[in-house]
Amino acid sequence: MERRLHKLLRISLLPAVIVLPLCVMLLPPRQPGSGFWWDTAIALGFSATGLLLVMFVLSARSRFISRPFGIDLIYYFHRQLSFVIIALVLAHPLILILLEPLLTAYLKPDGPFAMQAGLAALIGLLLLVAAALLHRYLRYEIWRRSHALPAVFCMFAVLVHILGVNYYVAPLWKKSLILGVFAGWAILLIVVRLIHPWRLSKQPWQLIDITAERGRAWTLTLVPQHTVPFQFQAGQFAWLTIRASPFAMCEHPFSIASAATETGQLRFTIKELGDCTRQLKTLPMGETFYVDGPYGAFCAEHFPAADAFVFIVGGIGIVPVMSMLRTLQAKQDRRPVTLFYGAHSLDMLTFYEELTAMASDINLTLHFVLQVPPTGRQGESGCITPTLLADNLPPVSAQTEYFICGPPPMMKLVESGLRQQGIHYAQIHAEIFNLL
Amino acid sequence: MRIWFARLLAVSCLLTALLASALFGVLQNG
Numbered sequence: 255m256e257r258r259l260h261k262l263l264r265i266s267l268l269p270a271v272i273v274l275p276l277c278v279m280l281l282p283p284r285q286p287g288s289g290f291w292w293d294t295a296i297a298l299g300f301s302a303t304g305l306l307l308v309m310f311v312l313s314a315r316s317r318f319i320s321r322p323f324g325i326d327l328i329y330y331f332h333r334q335l336s337f338v339i340i341a342l343v344l345a346h347p348l349i350l351i352l353l354e355p356l357l358t359a360y361l362k363p364d365g366p367f368a369m370q371a372g373l374a375a376l377i378g379l380l381l382l383v384a385a386a387l388l389h390r391y392l393r394y395e396i397w398r399r400s401h402a403l404p405a406v407f408c409m410f411a412v413l414v415h416i417l418g419v420n421y422y423v424a425p426l427w428k429k430s431l432i433l434g435v436f437a438g439w440a441i442l443l444i445v446v447r448l449i450h451p452w453r454l455s456k457q458p459w460q461l462i463d464i465t466a467e468r469g470r471a472w473t474l475t476l477v478p479q480h481t482v483p484f485q486f487q488a489g490q491f492a493w494l495t496i497r498a499s500p501f502a503m504c505e506h507p508f509s510i511a512s513a514a515t516e517t518g519q520l521r522f523t524i525k526e527l528g529d530c531t532r533q534l535k536t537l538p539m540g541e542t543f544y545v546d547g548p549y550g551a552f553c554a555e556h557f558p559a560a561d562a563f564v565f566i567v568g569g570i571g572i573v574p575v576m577s578m579l580r581t582l583q584a585k586q587d588r589r590p591v592t593l594f595y596g597a598h599s600l601d602m603l604t605f606y607e608e609l610t611a612m613a614s615d616i617n618l619t620l621h622f623v624l625q626v627p628p629t630g631r632q633g634e635s636g637c638i639t640p641t642l643l644a645d646n647l648p649p650v651s652a653q654t655e656y657f658i659c660g661p662p663p664m665m666k667l668v669e670s671g672l673r674q675q676g677i678h679y680a681q682i683h684a685e686i687f688n689l690l
Numbered sequence: 691m692r693i694w695f696a697r698l699l700a701v702s703c704l705l706t707a708l709l710a711s712a713l714f715g716v717l718q719n720g
Contacts, residue, residue: 272707272710294711297711301711327692331696338703342707
């Protein structure tokens with residue numbers, strides 16, 4: 255219940271951010287109206303500005319904002335909200351130009367500077383969204399920088415546009431308020447891009463071991479080179495900066511594989527997928543890492559009253575679940591746990607040996623679902639489907655919590671399979687693995 | 691489900707912005 259209240263509190267900030275700029279404009283001294291559609295179009299621009307500020311808050315990795323939802327959902331919402339903002343920002347000039355076609359003259363290179371700034375902000379935002387949609391084709395580091403820097407430029411351009419037009423915020427107190435809000439945004443930027451990386455730079459970690467795992471994965475063991483405690487909940491993840499400064503904006507998110515009870519070191523199991531992950535195995539011992547975390551709400555620990563857990567994972571989605579299983583084992587938790595683990599073949603089953611050994615230590619039932627099972631092997635084969643779940647799930651209970659992590663199509667299929675079994679959506683917890 | 695929640699929230703933001711802007715248009719000219 256408390257968690258819902260926290261969610262509601264944060265969600266209520268959204269309409270506030272949209273409506274407050276409009277309330278400020280309506281307060282005296284108020285400018286005379288310019289017609290319903292004209293003023294509506296202006297208000298759309300101001301609402302979009304409020305939401306633009308929200309975008310920066312969402313990507314600031316604030317624990318206050320993300321804790322009740324999980325930062326994966328915050329990033330997903332950030333992406334969805336960008337489409338809303340583009341719609342509002344486009345509607346703002348389009349309606350105005352439809353009402354007054356002569357306005358297009360203002361958008362020419364010799365037009366007023368405030369209008370040029372507005373046009374620059376609009377073009378910048380469109381490019382920003384286009385680059386975000388095409389990020390798969392860009393190098394990760396280039397994509398990160400090409401996203402963050404133009405976003406700051408757009409925000410400045412919006413400020414210049416609003417102050418330059420100087421109509422709706424003409425009274426001094428309104429102008430001061432706008433400047434105050436933008437000063438708050440600038441402080442947020444300084445905290446996120448300078449102070450936070452500076453703090454991380456004072457808390458380096460050192461690589462002490464790399465172990466090859468099944469499934470083209472590598473487990474990296476890091477030990478802290480500082481005294482600041484790092485506490486996390488099993489299932490969470492962290493952003494790792496490897497061979498770069500924390501200021502460089504080239505960190506990657508990876509799930510923590512260690513048990514939450516493990517002290518003095520952190521283990522990350524990472525699959526070779528891209529440029530960064532492919533070079534991990536070549537890293538020398540003693541390499542410096544910076545760990546920004548923990549983040550995420552994909553945690554069995556959030557449900558102390560659960561009478562059983564069901565984990566359904568695909569591929570490298572096993573890593574956060576492994577952290578939870580190792581924690582349950584370390585605590586000698588006797589609650590029943592069922593694991594459905596889908597992979598291409600036995601060679602791709604990361605942690606296979608450890609999981610098999612774990613099954614005899616805690617109350618763990620294993621279902622390895624292989625697309626290409628070895629000859630003569632008993633057990634499930636193919637993919638994790640609703641039918642397979644219907645045949646193998648433990649009896650449905652309102653106190654059982656279900657955790658899904660894997661490729662998006664699998665997660666979608668599994669979630670619908672669980673719902674078909676009458677499992678309430680609040681009992682189903684999914685990690686959005688692909689944050690971008 | 692969480693994905694749908696995020697989508698619903700984004701759509702709610704759009705609708706809130708549209709409604710609030712229309713209301714602003716009315717109040718500003720009322």
